[in-house]
Amino acid sequence: MMKTSIIWFKTDLRVEDNETLLKAIAQSEQIIPVYCFDDSHFETTAYGFKKTGSFRAQFLLDSVEDFDKNLRKLGSGLVILKGKPEVELAKIVQEYKAQKVFAKREVAFEEKQTEKVVQAELFKLRCELETFSTSTLYHAEDLPFSVKDIPDVFTNFRKKIEKESKIRSVFRKPEQINSPEIPQMKLPTLEDLGLEFSKIDSRAVMQFKGGETEALKRLNHYFFETKSLSTYKETRNGMIGADYSSKFSAWLALGCVSPRFIYAEVKKYEKRYGANDSTYWLIFELLWRDFFRFMFKKHQTKFFLYSGIKSETINSKSLREKLLWQWVNGVTNSDFINANMRELKQTGFMSNRGRQNVASYFCNELNMDWRLGAAYFEETLIDYDVCSNWGNWAYLAGVGNDPRGHRYFNIEKQANDYDKNRAFRDLWLQKK
Template identity: 80%
Template sequence: MIKNALVWFKTDLRIEDNETLLRAIAQSEKILPVYCFDEAHFETTPYGFKKTGAFRAQFLLESLEDLDAQLRTLGSGLRIVMGKPEVEIPKLVQEYKAQKVFAKREVAFEEIQTEKRVRTELFKLRCELETFSTSTLYHAEDLPFSIKDIPDVFTNFRKKTEKDSEIRQPFSTPTKINSPEISPLELPTLEALGLIKNTIDSRAVLQFKGGESEALQRLNHYFFETQCLSTYKETRNGMVGADYSSKFSPWLALGCISPRFIYAEILKYEKQFGANDSTYWLVFELLWRDFFRFMFKKYQTKFFLYEGIKTEKVNSKSLNEKLLSQWINGTTPSDFINANMRELQQTGFMSNRGRQNVASYFCNEMNMDWRFGAAYFEEQLIDYDVCSNWGNWAYLAGVGNDPRGHRYFNIEKQAADYDKKKSFRKLWLTE
C-alpha cells in the first residue's frame, strides 16, 4: 500500500468503468484526482487553426465540472492545474509527497511524447507513472494479434477479433475515495484559454452538454426511453434531428462514458427488447473506433504525414486559401457541402454522412492537402478524437486504411440519396 498517489485524468472523465481510478484507490491510502489544462492543447497548429476550438473547450469545462461533482459525492474532488503536464504534475507530486501517478495510457504521437516527458520528470522524484488502457471496447492485450501484426483492413481486423476475443466486463463504480482536503473547483474561463464563447445554434441536432451524467442520460434516452437503438442501422445516415444516431461520440471522445459500458448496456437492451442488426451495428461502430486507436498504436506518426500509411502520393499537396475559405464558410458551388459546413461551424457537430462528403469534396474536387481539412475538424468538432479524426481523413484521402484505394463520393448523388427532400439543406441554407 502506498501512502499518497495522484490520479491524472485526461480523456477519461468518468468514475464508472474507470480502471485507472479504481487501481489508485485500491493501492493507495489517499489519492488526489487532478486535471491539467495542457497549454499545448490551446495553441495554433502549423495549419493555422486552433488545436481546440470554443465548442470543444466548453464541452470539456462542463465535463470537468460534472467529474468534480461526482468525485465530491465520494469524498474527493478535482484539482485543476494549467501549464505543461511535465512541469505541473511533478509539482503536485512534490506538494503531496506522492509515490505514484496513475493515468490513462495514450496511443497517439503527441500524447505519447507528453507521457514520456512526465515519466522522465517523475523518475527524478522517484515517483512511478502507471498507465492503464481504458479507451477501447476490446483490451489491447486480448486482441488475437500483436499490435504490429494488426490487419490494415478493417473487415479482417473485425472478423478475427469478434471470433477470437472477448469484451471485458466494465469495472464497478467506486463507493468512497480518501483524499486530502481539496478546495472548491476552479476552472479557467474560455477567455483565459484564449477562446470566445460560442452559443450552439438552435438548429443543432442536439444541445450537447459535457459530463458523465449527461452521457448516461443520453444513453438512457436513446436506448430505454425511445428504443431508437432498434432502428439505428436504418436511420444512422440521417442528417436532421437528435435521434437518427446515438450521438455518443462527444462523450466517448472525452471518456465521459466508456465503450465497454455502452456494450454492457446494449446486452441489457437486447435482453429486454431483442437483438437485431441495429443493436449489433452500434457495436460495429465502436469497433471502428477501436480499429483506429490500434492503427495509431501501430503506425504512430504516419497518420499525420501527407502520404499517410501509404507510400505513393495520391492527392495534391497544394493549398488554395480562397478555396479553403469557401469550404470552411460554406460558400462552395455545392449546396450540400455548404449546408454541412455551416452546421459544423455553428454547432461543432456534423453527421457521419456529412463528414465523408465534405472530406471527399476537399480532397477530390478541391484537390487540396487533406491535413488542412483534418486540422480544421480538430478545431471545430465537439467530438474530436485524434485517432478517429485523422484516421478517417487519411482513409478518405486515399492514404489510410481503405482497401479500395481512393474513395470518391459523387456529391450530387449523395445529396439526392440522403437529403431527398432537401430538408437538411433548407435548414442550414436559409438564414
C-alpha cells in the first residue's frame, strides 16, 4: 500500500459513484484531493471566444465549493491549484512525496494532451498517473466492439450495446477519507479567472447552481417529487419552464452526478411508478452522451476539423463578422432564432430544440464555418461538454454522425410546431 496519493479531480466533482476516489482510498494510507483551475481553460480561443464564459465559470466555482464541503464531511477537503496542471501537480507531488496520482480518463484531444504532459512530468518524479473511465453509462471495457469498430451511426451503436452489454452498478460513496489536515479552501474569484459576474436573467428556465448537492436535489425533484420523468418523452421539446426536461446536463458535464447514478435512480423510479416510453427515453438520451464520448475516442482530432469525420465538405468556410454578430446577439431576420440566442446569451442555457435550430440556421442560412458556432456555445453554455457540443455541431453541419447527410431545419415550420402561440418568442423578444 502506498503512503500518500493525490487525486486530481476534473469533471468528476462528486463523492457518489466515483471509482477514482474509491480506488485511491483503497490503495493509499492517506490521500490529498486536488482541483486545478487550468489557465488554458480561461484563455480566448482561435475563434475569438473565451474558452469558458462567466455563467459556466460561476457554475464551476459553485461545484468546486460544494465538493469541498462534501469531502470535509468525510474527513478530507480539496486543495485548490491554479496554473498549468503539469507544473502545479508536480509541485504538490513533491510537497507530499506522493507516489501516485489518480484521475479520470479523458478522451477529447486537448484534454488528452494535458493528461500526457502531466504524465510525463510526474514520470520525472517517479510518480505514476493512473486513470479510470468514469464518465459514461456503459463502461468502455464492456462495449461489444473495439474502439476502432464502434459504429458511426447511433442507431446501430444503440441496438448492439443494449442487446450485448450490461450497465455496471454504482459505487457507494466512501464512509470516510483519511487525509492530512487540508487547509480551508481559497477559491479564485471570477475576476481572478479574467471574467466578470453575470446574473442569470430572471426569465431563465431555472437558476442553475453547481454542485453534487444541487444535482441530487434536482434529480429528486424531477423524479420523485413531481414525477415529471413519466411524461419526459412528450414534454422534452418544450422551451419554457424548468420541468419540460430533466436539465441534468449541466451537472453531468462537471460530473456532479454520474450517468450510472441517474440510471440506477430511473430503475428505482420504474419499480415504484412503472416503466414507460418516457423512463426509457431518459436512458436513451444518456446513451447519446456515451455515443459522442466514444466517437471522440475513435476519431480523436477529427471533430475539431472543418471537414469533421467526413472527407467531403458541404458548408462554406466564410466568416462574415456582421452575420456572426447578428447571430450571437439575436438580431437576425428570424424571430425564433433571435429568441433562442437571447436566452442563451442572458442565461447560459438553451433548449435542445433551440440548439438544433440555431445550429442549422448558422450552417445553412448563414453558411458559416460551423466551428465558430461550436466555439461560441463552448464559451456560453453552462452545460458545455466537449464531446456532446462538438459532436452535435458536426452532426448538424453534415460532417458528423448523421446518416442522412445534411440536416436542414425549416425554421418557420419549427417555430410554428414548437412555439405555436409565440409564448417563447414573446418572452425573450419583449423590450425590457
